[in-house]
Amino acid sequence: MSQIIAPETIDNAIAAFCLEGSPRSVRPHGNGHINDTFLVICDHAGAEKKYILQRMNHSIFRNPQALMENVAGVTSYLQKKIKERNGDPHRETLSVVKTKNGENYFEDNLHNFWRVFPFIDNTFCLEKVENDRDFYDCAVAFGDFQRQLADYPAETLHETIPRFHYTPSRFQDFKKAVADDALGRAASAQPEIEFALAREADTHALTDLLEKGELPLRVTHNDTKLNNILFDNDTRKALCVIDLDTVMPGLSLYDFGDSIRTGANTGAEDETDLSKIGLNLSLFETFTEGFLKGCAGSLTPLEVKLLPMGAKLMTYECGIRFLADYLEGDVYFKIHRENHNLDRARTQFELVADMERKWDEMAAIIDRLNQ
Ligand code: ADP
Numbered sequence: 001m002s003q004i005i006a007p008e009t010i011d012n013a014i015a016a017f018c019l020e021g022s023p024r025s026v027r028p029h030g031n032g033h034i035n036d037t038f039l040v041i042c043d044h045a046g047a048e049k050k051y052i053l054q055r056m057n058h059s060i061f062r063n064p065q066a067l068m069e070n071v072a073g074v075t076s077y078l079q080k081k082i083k084e085r086n087g088d089p090h091r092e093t094l095s096v097v098k099t100k101n102g103e104n105y106f107e108d109n110l111h112n113f114w115r116v117f118p119f120i121d122n123t124f125c126l127e128k129v130e131n132d133r134d135f136y137d138c139a140v141a142f143g144d145f146q147r148q149l150a151d152y153p154a155e156t157l158h159e160t161i162p163r164f165h166y167t168p169s170r171f172q173d174f175k176k177a178v179a180d181d182a183l184g185r186a187a188s189a190q191p192e193i194e195f196a197l198a199r200e201a202d203t204h205a206l207t208d209l210l211e212k213g214e215l216p217l218r219v220t221h222n223d224t225k226l227n228n229i230l231f232d233n234d235t236r237k238a239l240c241v242i243d244l245d246t247v248m249p250g251l252s253l254y255d256f257g258d259s260i261r262t263g264a265n266t267g268a269e270d271e272t273d274l275s276k277i278g279l280n281l282s283l284f285e286t287f288t289e290g291f292l293k294g295c296a297g298s299l300t301p302l303e304v305k306l307l308p309m310g311a312k313l314m315t316y317e318c319g320i321r322f323l324a325d326y327l328e329g330d331v332y333f334k335i336h337r338e339n340h341n342l343d344r345a346r347t348q349f350e351l352v353a354d355m356e357r358k359w360d361e362m363a364a365i366i367d368r369l370n371q
């Protein structure tokens with residue numbers, strides 16, 4: 001999917017939605033790897049009204065209508081819960097702006113799929129943890145998100161990306177990418193390929209337990225990156241969980257693990273100096289404490305025990321996804337430089353290796369917090 005979109009295509013999309021005021025400016029926004037995101041500013045009665053316009057990536061999300069049904073369902077459900085606890089339903093979750101035809105999304109004649117959310121103003125996103133407190137808040141917010149959705153009718157949710165965190169099939173996809181070696185890149189990634197292949201046994205660690213009924217299927221977010229939380233500028237509190245495209249039945253360990261992968265790494269996801277990559281055990285502990293608080297006793301003893309495995313497996317899985325995408329020609333994750341996906345895979349594997357070194361310490365932290 002091309003990342004360049006003609007201005008008239010964007011204007012045409014904006015015109016399809018019920019926005020307050022008249023659009024004054026539109027510019028790219030945020031650092032997501034998947035959708036094309038724009039900030040739209042409108043003039044409205046002498047003030048500004050801001051919106052997030054997104055072109056959904058429909059080569060990844062094959063059924064945008066089903067995706068938007070999930071997002072509309074989950075956000076209206078959360079709005080109700082937020083009202084019940086006297087929160088602000090317009091700031092503590094997303095809301096879907098309808099098109100002039102009353103739909104949740106707009107399909108243009110180029111087969112692009114668009115949606116709009118009110119921009120949640122006076123907030124910021126973190127690409128990297130700046131202090132323990134923020135990460136703790138983020139953990140409470142993601143734990144609470146899962147707990148709030150515990151009684152959501154899971155059977156009404158569409159699976160927006162089939163087998164999204166089913167690590168054994170991610171591994172099969174990775175092996176196929178290595179075997180096909182479509183661009184002849186495998187030779188430049190031999191150590192990484194070997195690292196990934198050597199850990200095949202781990203890929204089943206969680207899904208086998210799920211299949212045996214020993215781990216519960218819950219409604220989870222499935223993409224709990226640090227930058228999928230908005231923080232309030234005034235209170236610096238985690239305010240709103242965003243990026244709801246992959247809210248689906250899943251394991252609590254996926255949500256825990258993906259946050260550790262992004263927030264407790266001492267370096268950035270695409271850092272090229274691997275000496276900067278590692279697991280910050282203190283942040284691991286902080287996040288665990290916050291996540292347990294947010295889940296408020298809802299995790300089973302086995303889930304709690306397996307939190308380190310969630311962290312390791314989500315990091316490993318992301319690594320094989322980046323590496324497969326590198327081998328396939330960078331068709332999934334947006335890249336901004338040559339070898340970007342290979343660099344990303346390397347950081348993930350470096351982090352996995354560091355988790356393996358710190359395995360006993362991670363387990364000891366869980367034991368201590370669980371007493
Ligand atoms: P992607 O799936 O590509 O990651 P996201 O939905 O996470 O897309 O949006 C990308 C970025 O846009 C976020 O990280 C955040 O910075 C910003 N963003 C998205 N929705 C909103 C919103 N409603 N209000 C304010 N910022 C938002």
Ligand code: GN1
Nearest residue numbers: 031032033034223225228243246318
């Ligand atoms: C993508 O959309 P974004 O940037 O929040 C991806 C996640 C990966 C992540 C890696 C739908 O997340 O699964 O873990 O990149 N989202 C999708 O940074 O594939």
Ligand code: MG
Nearest residue numbers: 032227228243
């Ligand atoms: Mg995102």
